Amino acid sequence: xxxxxxxxxxxxxxxxxxxxxxxxxxxxxxxxxxxxxxxxxxxxxxxxxxxxxxxxxxxxxxxxxxxxxxxxxxxxxxxxxxxxxxxxxxxxxxxxxxxxxxxxxxxxxxxxxxxxxxxxxxxxxxxxxxxxxxxxxxxxxxxxxxxxxxxxxxxxxxxxxxxxxxxxxxxxxxxxxxxxxxxxxxxxxxxxxxxxxxxxxxxxxxxxxxxxxxxxxxxxxxxxxxxxxxxxxx
Amino acid sequence: xxxxxxxxxxxxxxxxxxxxxxxxxxxxxxxxxxxxxxxxxxxxxxxxxxxxxxxxxxxxxxxxxxxxxxxxxxxxxxxxxxxxxxxxxxxxxxxxxxxxxxxxxxxxxxxxxxxxxxxxxxxxxxxxxxxxxxxxxxxxxxxxxxxxxxxxxxxxxxxxxxxxxxxxxxxxxxxxxxxxxxxxxxxxxxxxxxxxxxxxxxxxxxxxxxxxxxxxxxxxxxxxxxxxxxxxxxxxxxxxxxxxxxxxxxxxxxxxxxxxxxxxxxxxxxxxxxxxxx
Numbered sequence: 236x237x238x239x240x241x242x243x244x245x246x247x248x249x250x251x252x253x254x255x256x257x258x259x260x261x262x263x264x265x266x267x268x269x270x271x272x273x274x275x276x277x278x279x280x281x282x283x284x285x286x287x288x289x290x291x292x293x294x295x296x297x298x299x300x301x302x303x304x305x306x307x308x309x310x311x312x313x314x315x316x317x318x319x320x321x322x323x324x325x326x327x328x329x330x331x332x333x334x335x336x337x338x339x340x341x342x343x344x345x346x347x348x349x350x351x352x353x354x355x356x357x358x359x360x361x362x363x364x365x366x367x368x369x370x371x372x373x374x375x376x377x378x379x380x381x382x383x384x385x386x387x388x389x390x391x392x393x394x395x396x397x398x399x400x401x402x403x404x405x406x407x408x409x410x411x412x413x414x415x416x417x418x419x420x421x422x423x424x425x426x427x428x429x430x431x432x433x434x435x436x437x438x439x440x441x442x443x444x445x446x447x448x449x450x451x452x453x454x455x456x457x458x459x460x461x462x463x464x465x466x467x468x469x
Numbered sequence: 470x471x472x473x474x475x476x477x478x479x480x481x482x483x484x485x486x487x488x489x490x491x492x493x494x495x496x497x498x499x500x501x502x503x504x505x506x507x508x509x510x511x512x513x514x515x516x517x518x519x520x521x522x523x524x525x526x527x528x529x530x531x532x533x534x535x536x537x538x539x540x541x542x543x544x545x546x547x548x549x550x551x552x553x554x555x556x557x558x559x560x561x562x563x564x565x566x567x568x569x570x571x572x573x574x575x576x577x578x579x580x581x582x583x584x585x586x587x588x589x590x591x592x593x594x595x596x597x598x599x600x601x602x603x604x605x606x607x608x609x610x611x612x613x614x615x616x617x618x619x620x621x622x623x624x625x626x627x628x629x630x631x632x633x634x635x636x637x638x639x640x641x642x643x644x645x646x647x648x649x650x651x652x653x654x655x656x657x658x659x660x661x662x663x664x665x666x667x668x669x670x671x672x673x674x675x676x677x678x679x680x681x682x683x684x685x686x687x688x689x690x691x692x693x694x695x696x697x698x699x700x701x702x703x704x705x706x707x708x709x710x711x712x713x714x715x716x717x718x719x720x721x722x723x724x725x726x727x728x729x730x731x732x733x734x735x736x737x738x739x740x741x742x743x744x745x746x747x
Binding site for chain 1: 503504505624625627628630631634635637638639640641642643644685688689690691692693694
């Protein structure tokens with residue numbers, strides 16, 4: 236039983252397709268990287284998977300063990316957040332909003348979950364610190380902890396290393412790998428084909444030509460050779 | 470001297486209403502500033518002026534019953550156009566607010582039977598005396614609406630924070646963000662109509678924005694900023710009302726002046742303490 240399966244998806248805005256006829260599936264414990272050039276429709280695909288916009292045609296089916304909205308999402312940072320007065324604790328706690336349901340306030344269980352995920356992300360020690368004072372890597376870990384509060388099953392990461400320096404980037408990738416090893420399904424958008432090939436179990440390449448398959452199939456494909464050789468020339 | 474003033478019911482009314490309005494406006498102010506919605510507050514206050522003018526021309530016995538629904542409706546429309554990509558949100562707000570101001574004044578000068586037109590306009594814009602001429606009915610309405618605003622804010626505090634900090638994440642987590650944006654806009658419309666009595670329509674934005682901005686200089690948590698902003702707003706308004714009574718200055722502008730002074734003090738304090746930012 237796949238965690239997520241998409242068949243013949245056509246996506247776009249106002250009826251203008253950006254991506255057409257995409258089919259892929261993600262099984263429990265997979266690490267899927269969605270790669271492609273800028274403007275190839277990666278973000279549109281992500282927004283559609285999150286239910287923020289409707290596909291023009293095609294089907295998206297989530298696994299039976301996922302409740303509705305039980306997806307952890309790590310968005311790209313917005314300008315609003317860079318200057319936002321909020322503590323790390325307040326932000327991670329907001330990851331539990333999907334669990335609120337008809338309740339108005341967070342329960343003791345919610346707060347225990349927050350503490351657990353902050354420990355996992357190693358940010359418990361600065362839970363009272365202000366978000367805007369943290370470094371880029373620490374901020375990403377806060378948002379990752381928030382995403383984990385929304386789910387323990389599947390994470391959608393949108394370019395999680397944008398703006399991070401190489402050392403922090405490597406740490407971030409290791410952290411995501413560790414989460415994946417512990418059983419969390421990962422879907423990550425990235426324009427960095429090299430890292431995608433290094434960490435992912437499956438690759439979805441979107442753009443002029445579309446590829447979906449395991450990492451090994453991808454590295455043998457002509458599409459990847461083209462891309463990887465371009466990056467090596469850089 | 471102050472004690473003598475406090476024996477007058479109109480002074481007590483002014484203080485009750487002033488405190489409640491200051492409290493309500495400051496709570497939503499934080500969200501408004503952070504969501505970059507400040508302009509909506511400004512636009513709505515001008516719309517409220519236009520509505521007030523229409524109500525005056527129609528000789529309605531109770532202005533509130535017309536101004537309140539009209540402003541709430543405009544809030545909903547402004548939010549809609551803000552999301553429309555064809556007309557830029559800020560341009561739409563500017564058009565509506567300036568339009569309402571012009572049409573309001575035009576209607577007043579064409580149809581008003583008042584002998585002192587510019588005085589009327591001035592008090593609607595700057596709220597010079599209306600806070601001291603409140604009727605018990607208006608005070609009751611103000612208390613009821615304030616309690617509603619406070620209750621909504623406290624009950625939905627967690628969701629309001631979530632929607633303010635990250636709308637995309639909130640939507641992905643199943644929070645009905647459009648409904649909350651609408652709720653925020655409606656509550657702001659209600660606050661603006663209430664606050665017209667206190668500071669007049671031109672100065673309302675100050676009441677909404679200044680306490681939030683001052684609080685953000687010093688505090689690092691959303692809760693801290695919200696509480697500090699509420700305390701500041703109430704203190705500034707009380708101080709403003711009392712000063713204006715003692716020194717016979719216009720109420721609205723005195724309150725805003727106190728707010729400006731506090732903002733300057735807080736900015737300097739933030740610099741001295743190493744500052745949270747900027």
